[in-house]
Amino acid sequence: MKKTGSQILCESLIKEGGEVFFGILGGALLPLYDTLPQYPQLRHILVRHEQGAAHAADGYARVTHKAGVCIATSGPGATNLVTGIANAYMDSSPIIAITGQVARPFIGKDAFQETDITGITLPITKHNYLVTDAAELARTVKEAFYIAQTGRPGPVLIDLPKDVQQEEVEFAELGEVDLPGYRFVSRGHSVQIKKAVGRINKAERPVIIAGRGIVISQAYNELKELAEKAQIPVVSTLLGISSFPGDHILNFGMIGMHGLAYANMAVQNADLIIATGMRFDDRATANTKQFAPQALIIHVDIDPAEIGKNIPVDIPIVGDAKNVLKAMNKQIERGEHLDWLTQLDQWRREHPLVESGQGDELLPGYVIHQIHEITQGDSIIVTGVGQHQMWAAQHFLYTRPNSLISSGGLGTMGFELPAAMGAKVGQPEETVWCIAGDGGFQMTVQELGTIAQEHLAVKIAIINNGYLGMVRQWQEFFYERRYVDTKLWNPDFVKIAEAYDIPGIKVKSREEVTPAIQKAMDYPGPFLIDFVVEPEENVYPMVQPGESLSRILERPKPEMASSR
Amino acid sequence: MKHTLVALVENKPGVLNRVASLFRRRAFNIESIAVGHSEQPGLSRMTVVVNGDSARIEQVRKQLDKLINVVRVSDITAEDIVTRELALIKVKTTTATRSEVIQIVDIFRANIVDVAPDSLTVEVTGDENKLESLLELLRGFGVTEINRTGRIALTRGGTAQANRL
Ligand SMILES: Cc1ncc(C[n+]2csc(CCOP(=O)(O)OP(=O)(O)O)c2C)c(N)n1
Ligand SMILES: [Mg+2]
Numbered sequence: 001m002k003k004t005g006s007q008i009l010c011e012s013l014i015k016e017g018g019e020v021f022f023g024i025l026g027g028a029l030l031p032l033y034d035t036l037p038q039y040p041q042l043r044h045i046l047v048r049h050e051q052g053a054a055h056a057a058d059g060y061a062r063v064t065h066k067a068g069v070c071i072a073t074s075g076p077g078a079t080n081l082v083t084g085i086a087n088a089y090m091d092s093s094p095i096i097a098i099t100g101q102v103a104r105p106f107i108g109k110d111a112f113q114e115t116d117i118t119g120i121t122l123p124i125t126k127h128n129y130l131v132t133d134a135a136e137l138a139r140t141v142k143e144a145f146y147i148a149q150t151g152r153p154g155p156v157l158i159d160l161p162k163d164v165q166q167e168e169v170e171f172a173e174l175g176e177v178d179l180p181g182y183r184f185v186s187r188g189h190s191v192q193i194k195k196a197v198g199r200i201n202k203a204e205r206p207v208i209i210a211g212r213g214i215v216i217s218q219a220y221n222e223l224k225e226l227a228e229k230a231q232i233p234v235v236s237t238l239l240g241i242s243s244f245p246g247d248h249i250l251n252f253g254m255i256g257m258h259g260l261a262y263a264n265m266a267v268q269n270a271d272l273i274i275a276t277g278m279r280f281d282d283r284a285t286a287n288t289k290q291f292a293p294q295a296l297i298i299h300v301d302i303d304p305a306e307i308g309k310n311i312p313v314d315i316p317i318v319g320d321a322k323n324v325l326k327a328m329n330k331q332i333e334r335g336e337h338l339d340w341l342t343q344l345d346q347w348r349r350e351h352p353l354v355e356s357g358q359g360d361e362l363l364p365g366y367v368i369h370q371i372h373e374i375t376q377g378d379s380i381i382v383t384g385v386g387q388h389q390m391w392a393a394q395h396f397l398y399t400r401p402n403s404l405i406s407s408g409g410l411g412t413m414g415f416e417l418p419a420a421m422g423a424k425v426g427q428p429e430e431t432v433w434c435i436a437g438d439g440g441f442q443m444t445v446q447e448l449g450t451i452a453q454e455h456l457a458v459k460i461a462i463i464n465n466g467y468l469g470m471v472r473q474w475q476e477f478f479y480e481r482r483y484v485d486t487k488l489w490n491p492d493f494v495k496i497a498e499a500y501d502i503p504g505i506k507v508k509s510r511e512e513v514t515p516a517i518q519k520a521m522d523y524p525g526p527f528l529i530d531f532v533v534e535p536e537e538n539v540y541p542m543v544q545p546g547e548s549l550s551r552i553l554e555r556p557k558p559e560m561a562s563s564r
Numbered sequence: 565m566k567h568t569l570v571a572l573v574e575n576k577p578g579v580l581n582r583v584a585s586l587f588r589r590r591a592f593n594i595e596s597i598a599v600g601h602s603e604q605p606g607l608s609r610m611t612v613v614v615n616g617d618s619a620r621i622e623q624v625r626k627q628l629d630k631l632i633n634v635v636r637v638s639d640i641t642a643e644d645i646v647t648r649e650l651a652l653i654k655v656k657t658t659t660a661t662r663s664e665v666i667q668i669v670d671i672f673r674a675n676i677v678d679v680a681p682d683s684l685t686v687e688v689t690g691d692e693n694k695l696e697s698l699l700e701l702l703r704g705f706g707v708t709e710i711n712r713t714g715r716i717a718l719t720r721g722g723t724a725q726a727n728r729l
Contacts, residue, residue, distance in 0.1 A: 122582060123589050127632040130578075147632060181574060181635040305626035308619065 003171040005134035005164045006035035009098070011171075012141035014041055018069040018096060020060065020425060021045070022053035026073025028100030028113065031165035045425065045454055048446035050077050052418035054084020055444070057095040059422030062405050063380060063430075065218065067094040067148045068422060074100045075113030078159075079120065083412060085155045086124040090409025091239060092216060094153035096144055097121075103163035104132060118159050126154030134167035138174055146177045151184030152303040153216060184302060188319030188327060196274070196298045196315045197331040200230060203272035203296075205340045209255065209284075210236040212408070213277015213301060213321045214243035220401045222325035223276070224248075230335035232274070233344055235263040237284045239408040240277070242398040246377070252344060256284040258390040261351035261541045261552045266344055267292050268550045276300040277321045280310040281409065290548030300324045353394055354540075354555050360510050364388060364463045364533045367513055368395035371433055371461060374517045379431040380405060380423050384416035384440030386470035388463035390539045392435040414443030417460070421447055424456045431459065431521070438464040438490055448500040451526050459520045460504075460528040462493055466535045473538050497528040504528035566595065567621045568647065568717050571610045571628060571637040572602060579633045583610065586631065590624050592616060596649075596714025607635060611716045640719055647717040651695050652677070653686045656706035665705055672698045683708065 003011070009032060013019065022045045025033045036042060047053045050072040057068030072081050078099040088095045102111040118128045127147050129140050137160075144156040200206060214223050220243060227234050227250045234244045235255045244251050253260040255267055264286075267273065273295045278284065285291045288311055299306070299313040300321055307316040317324050355365045368391050371379070377397055382405040383389040389406055398404055405423055407415040420434035441462050451458055472486040497504035507516045507529055520527035540555035573579050580599060587594050595613040602609040614621065621639055628637045657665055665684055669676055674688035688698055692715065699707065 118578070119581070122585050179632060182632050303630070305623065305630055307626075309623055 001171055002168045004031070004035065005137055005160070005167050005169070006032040007038070008134060008137045008169075008171055009141065009160070009165070010035055010039045010042060012138050013069065014039065016141060016145040017066055018145065019043055021069035021071055021098075022047050022056040022060075022422065023071030023098075024050055024053065024073065024077060026077050026100060026113070028074035028102060028162045029071070029165075031162060032100070032160075045450065047418070048449045049444065050080035051083050051414065052421070052444050052447045052450065054081045054095065054097060055087065055412075055415050055418035056422030056425070056447075057097075058084060058088045058091075058093045059382060059405055059419030060426040061088070061093050061095055061422075062419075063402065063423045064426040065216075067096050067145055068426070069096045069098065071098040072100070073113070074102055074117075075115045078115055078117040082120060082124070083410075085121055085157065087407055087410040087412045087415060088155040089124045089126070091407065092153050092212065093155070094148035095155045096148055097125075097155060097157040099157065099159050100165075101130070101159045101161040104161045105163075107161065118157065121157050124155070125157050128157040128159070130159045131164055132161070134164050134169045137164065138171065142174055143177055143179060147179070147182060151182075185304070185318045186302075186320045186323055188300065188317040188324035190327070192315060192317045193324065193327050194331065196317060197328055199272060199296055199298070199315065200232075200274065200328075201333045201335070204337070205270045206230070206232045206272040206274065206337065207266050207270040207295075208232050208234045209267065209273060209275045209278055210234055210240040210243045211276060211278025212237065212239035212243075214240060215402050216277065217302075217320050217322040218401070219277075219322035219325050220244070222322055222329060225329050226325055226332060229329065230332050231337045231341065232335065233266055233341065235259075235266055237278045237281065237408070238393055238406060239404075241393060242401055242403040245399050246397040247399050252348065254393055255549070257286060257543050257545075258394070258539050258541065259284075259543075260353060260394070261554055262344060262347040264541075264543065264549045264552055265347050265351075267295075268548070270295045272296045272298070274298045274300070276325065277302075279306045282310070285311065286543045286547055286549040290550070292549075351541075351554065355537075362508060362510055362513070362531065362533050364391045364465070364531070364537055365395040366510065367461065367463065367531050367533065368392050368435065370513050370517055371435075372396045374514065374521060375431055375433070377403070379403065379433050380427065381433050381435060382406070382416055382420035382423055383435045384437045385411045385413045386437045386440060386468070387465070387473065387537070387539050388435055388437045388469070391463070413437065413440035416440055417444045417458075418447045420458045420460070421451055421456055424458050425454075434458055434460045436460060436462045437469065438462055438466065438493075439468045439488060441493070442490075445496065448497065448502060452500045452502055456526060457524065458526050460497075460526070462528070462530045464490065464493065464530050464532050465537065466490060470539070472536070476536070476538070477542075477544070493528065493530040502526045502528055504530065506530045506532065508532045565617065565641075566613055566615055567618075567639055567641045568645065568715065569612045569614065569621075569625060569628070569637060569639050570717055571612065572604075572635045573599075573608050573610050574633040574635065575601070575606050575608045576633055579608075580610075582631050582633060583612070583628065586627055587612075587614065587624065590627060592620075592624055596712075598714040598716050611714070613715050640717060644720045645717050646720055647691050647715050648689055649692060649695055649713055649715050650687070650689045651699075651710060651712040653688065653699065653702055653707055654709040655684050655686060655702045656682060656708060657684050658682070661705055665702070668698070668701050674698060
């Protein structure tokens with residue numbers, strides 16, 4: 001039977017589970033959008049900026065464990081996706097980006113709204129395609145989903161010329177995906193696993209570092225079993241945070257530049273590290289030369305290119321975290337590590353996470369803490385990038401698997417609102433809190449329009465410090481408080497929300513926090529709270545750039561803090 | 565140290581760009597790159613010569629291997645390999661020097677592929693040492709143009725790269 005390229009794309013999306021997609025149309029996509037009404041199963045969500053479409057697809061992918069789809073027209077539409085694609089690439093999030101392209105005869109002629117999007121996205125996609133024949137389209141979409149969702153997930157872009165969307169071809173059933181150049185190892189090498197287990201059984205001060213790979217492979221139970229059976233403390237990277245219950249006795253929190261003091265101390269004093277599904281990002285390791293100086297390092301990752309990239313590894317195990325941990329658990333001996341755990345507990349008591357104020361000033365950590373109290377941790381938290389992101393990582397107790405969605409690798413301000421929107425579309429029954437920076441919120445604020453149009457009940461908490469806070473903190477610490485261009489003049493965020501028919505409240509004091517959060521929770525739709533917090537609150541602990549993870553700067557004692 | 569990477573890649577538009585872009589992105593300087601059809605339909609074989617220490621080369625090899633269009637890639641530097649390069653060299657000649665140039669070309673078992681009143685074009689194949697030595701001698705006469713293919717390489721013996729890996 002003959003079908004148009006547009007029909008083939010729609011049917012392929014349905015077949016691959018990509019029924020929901022976020023996008024904005026334009027000239028080069030008119031044939032496709034004209035076909036959409038033939039497929040009521042497809043749900044297109046009209047966003048306000050293509051960056052929002054990509055982040056929404058990313059948020060959707062992270063909460064559903066399947067590919068999220070975004071779509072943009074040729075030229076500026078396609079280039080607007082770039083930040084979102086790069087973000088998904090850095091955090092191994094499976095998204096499918098579909099871009100309209102000028103008709104084939106115009107390619108290479110600098111036609112109106114022509115841009116070389118496959119060229120532009122070459123280094124930020126797992127793979128990309130320019131489809132020059134409608135007969136290739138079904139196979140291309142199938143491959144794209146397969147590549148995006150398997151192995152180490154990542155974004156795949158399909159560039160689709162306008163005339164290919166209109167071209168009619170015979171639509172045949174497809175066989176299996178045949179990609180001779182694409183392989184991934186799921187099962188870890190048994191010799192390596194055996195070697196690793198032998199060392200783990202003998203270790204005195206072992207530590208597990210859990211990364212986003214645990215979340216991606218949904219290896220929560222396997223990780224828990226390993227930790228409990230061998231009594232190994234678990235720390236995590238930012239994106240590994242909800243891979244292990246936050247209230248578990250063996251959980252020692254996040255490591256890294258703003259990691260907890262005792263988490264970093266655990267790593268620096270360990271004699272063995274089991275790094276699983278993490279890539280030794282410099283924000284997690286600090287100075288790599290002085291990272292975990294006494295430890296034998298076991299690195300479990302599905303991407304062989306991550307092994308030895310940033311840190312020399314003693315025992316590499318290439319494979320899917322779930323499979324590898326399962327295999328390890330079969331051989332691992334029961335352990336105790338009493339001395340080690342006692343030591344860590346002592347450090348945990350000696351170095352608690354503290355906030356600066358004792359009075360009634362409104363502190364961001366308190367806000368996050370109260371969101372946790374009221375939701376009882378039963379919420380997906382989506383953050384932007386900056387201080388509020390670190391506070392959200394530190395002050396919310398993540399007891400549910402995969403409950404923190406954040407832009408880790410790229411550190412993209414403006415991720416929060418559209419990603420929260422995508423998360424809500426992906427998990428409509430769940431509570432989704434968007435923890436936004438007042439700076440980042442204004443980078444993608446227009447998605448309030450999408451949220452209103454689609455009635456997405458996203459709860460928005462703006463941590464409004466009136467600053468590009470994280471940068472201000474660096475100016476304070478490393479540039480003698482010269483606050484060059486970090487102070488923000490902000491609009492009235494509540495009025496902005498109201499303009500979009502979204503109710504909101506401004507909160508300026510401690511007592512107002514709980515009732516406001518409660519009100520947001522009780523309201524059946526989207527709700528915004530503008531938390532006007534202490535402007536110069538800093539994120540502690542901090543490991544200064546270039547320093548070793550052992551050199552942890554903790555919050556100065558109150559008297560020093562008040563002398564600021 | 566110079567490493568020789570040999571990759572079997574899909575013969576599709578943009579593949580050379582993907583490979584070259586990856587070298588650029590990971591800050592590697594390509595010394596030479598040569599590509600042509602392989603024995604298998606739809607696949608090309610690419611030889612890349614690149615400078616760097618073994619750990620970094622291994623990293624770039626793994627990154628190359630991740631490209632969907634790269635079917636196989638190996639660093640064959642340490643293996644028993646045959647390497648060849650072809651060069652075309654245009655040398656200035658006069659009636660007085662022509663026979664001397666021809667003699668040198670003969671010693672190197674190179675060929676003369678074009679003769680003009682004031683120049684000869686020499687075709688030479690061999691490993692880099694041979695090419696460099698010949699060039700060195702010809703420079704004395706005045707070399708006006710050189711075009712080199714870059715290194716191509718195969719491992720010695722019966723097994724093909726595709727089967728070995
Ligand atoms: C798109 C983008 N531009 C610039 C930066 C650099 N940057 C990192 S954190 C930050 C400040 C963020 O301000 P805000 O959103 O208000 O969050 P806060 O740190 O105040 O909590 C900036 C500008 C970035 N990460 N992303
Ligand atoms: Mg701010």
